[in-house]
Amino acid sequence: MNYIALALCMMAVTYGVRLLPSFITDKIKISRKAEKFLNLIPFTALGALIFPGVLSVDASRWYVGAIGAVVAIALSCIKRMPTAVTVIASVLVTMLFFI
Amino acid sequence: MTRRKQFLLGMKRSIPVMFGFIPVSIAFAVLAGEAGLSTLETILMSVFVFAGASQIMAIELISLGSAFFEIVFATFIVNLRHFIMGTCIMRKMKKTKLHEKLICSFGVTDEAFALTATMPERELSPWFMYGVIVVTYGSWVGGTVIGAFASNILPAQLSNALGIALYALFISILVPSIRKNLRLILLVILTAIVNSILVWIGLKSSWSIIISCIVCALFGVWFIKDPSEPASIDGDDADTFPKASEEVSQ
Numbered sequence: 001m002n003y004i005a006l007a008l009c010m011m012a013v014t015y016g017v018r019l020l021p022s023f024i025t026d027k028i029k030i031s032r033k034a035e036k037f038l039n040l041i042p043f044t045a046l047g048a049l050i051f052p053g054v055l056s057v058d059a060s061r062w063y064v065g066a067i068g069a070v071v072a073i074a075l076s077c078i079k080r081m082p083t084a085v086t087v088i089a090s091v092l093v094t095m096l097f098f099i
Numbered sequence: 100m101t102r103r104k105q106f107l108l109g110m111k112r113s114i115p116v117m118f119g120f121i122p123v124s125i126a127f128a129v130l131a132g133e134a135g136l137s138t139l140e141t142i143l144m145s146v147f148v149f150a151g152a153s154q155i156m157a158i159e160l161i162s163l164g165s166a167f168f169e170i171v172f173a174t175f176i177v178n179l180r181h182f183i184m185g186t187c188i189m190r191k192m193k194k195t196k197l198h199e200k201l202i203c204s205f206g207v208t209d210e211a212f213a214l215t216a217t218m219p220e221r222e223l224s225p226w227f228m229y230g231v232i233v234v235t236y237g238s239w240v241g242g243t244v245i246g247a248f249a250s251n252i253l254p255a256q257l258s259n260a261l262g263i264a265l266y267a268l269f270i271s272i273l274v275p276s277i278r279k280n281l282r283l284i285l286l287v288i289l290t291a292i293v294n295s296i297l298v299w300i301g302l303k304s305s306w307s308i309i310i311s312c313i314v315c316a317l318f319g320v321w322f323i324k325d326p327s328e329p330a331s332i333d334g335d336d337a338d339t340f341p342k343a344s345e346e347v348s349q
Contacts, residue, residue, distance in 0.1 A: 042216030076274035
């Protein structure tokens with residue numbers, strides 16, 4: 001297989017999908033309900049991106065990811081906690097399970 | 100805000116993404132090498148495609164001996180969710196010129212979406228996105244280069260633990276923006292449950308994410324009460340989030 005050609009075709013479909021919204025979002029006038037729907041997508045999409053994927057951080061021990069997630073949730077509840085601190089703390093706690 | 104400030108802010112907020120992207124791209128490069136791709140082919144795949152999940156999937160499919168078009172089609176399916184995510188981002192960039200939007204579109208990853216999706220419209224500009232793209236694309240390609248030349252650069256303990264980094268990032272973006280809205284919290288939990296069920300019954304996660312996020316957002320149109328502001332995007336918490344992120348570099 002020609003892997004460069006493969007990469008180019010993968011690029012075409014990936015960028016194609018990402019490109020499309022630029023053309024249509026201006027053209028279509030959407031209703032209030034549709035707008036509400038689109039405003040909710042970030043929250044539901046993030047929920048779906050996090051769970052249950054986070055449980056597979058360690059393939060054999062689901063609780064490793066769960067504990068890392070709990071640490072991240074707890075720290076995110078603190079007002080003005082920098083994102084980087086949350087991420088680093090969560091990584092460090094998770095690392096305890098791999099030592 | 101000047102363009103320069105927007106650009107730098109975009110870069111600053113993307114720093115946590117590096118913790119996730121660098122180890123994943125190193126892992127991708129190592130897997131690609133094992134599957135028989137040359138160093139150049141491995142690096143070019145990251146340069147051209149810039150889509151973590153589908154690149155790693157492509158390597159798995161190559162190892163399994165899948166056909167060329169199967170891999171391209173699978174890439175298309177895995178990245179379909181970026182159409183929804185891109186729509187959310189581009190809707191907030193109405194005043195942006197088309198050619199600027201087209202550049203921004205290249206960088207619509209899950210992580211760029213997470214960084215921009217809960218931002219108030221007035222803050223999201225093409226230059227902010229360029230900052231995000233420089234850091235996310237740079238760390239993706241950079242990590243691939245590192246992995247292609249030095250596969251054992253990260254100790255195993257660290258690279259395993261870094262698997263949590265992108266999830267922690269998603270959480271640290273999501274939690275502050277829903278904290279004060281009980282119904283929104285319930286909606287997010289519902290999405291997680293629906294997504295888990297779909298995965299449990301055997302759906303590929305690329306499909307389950309799309310389906311659960313659309314179905315639950317539709318449900319949310321009815322379930323979330325506040326008529327004008329369905330989510331606290333421009334509320335108090337939106338102010339908390341940028342301030343919190345500005346401390347990232349300190």
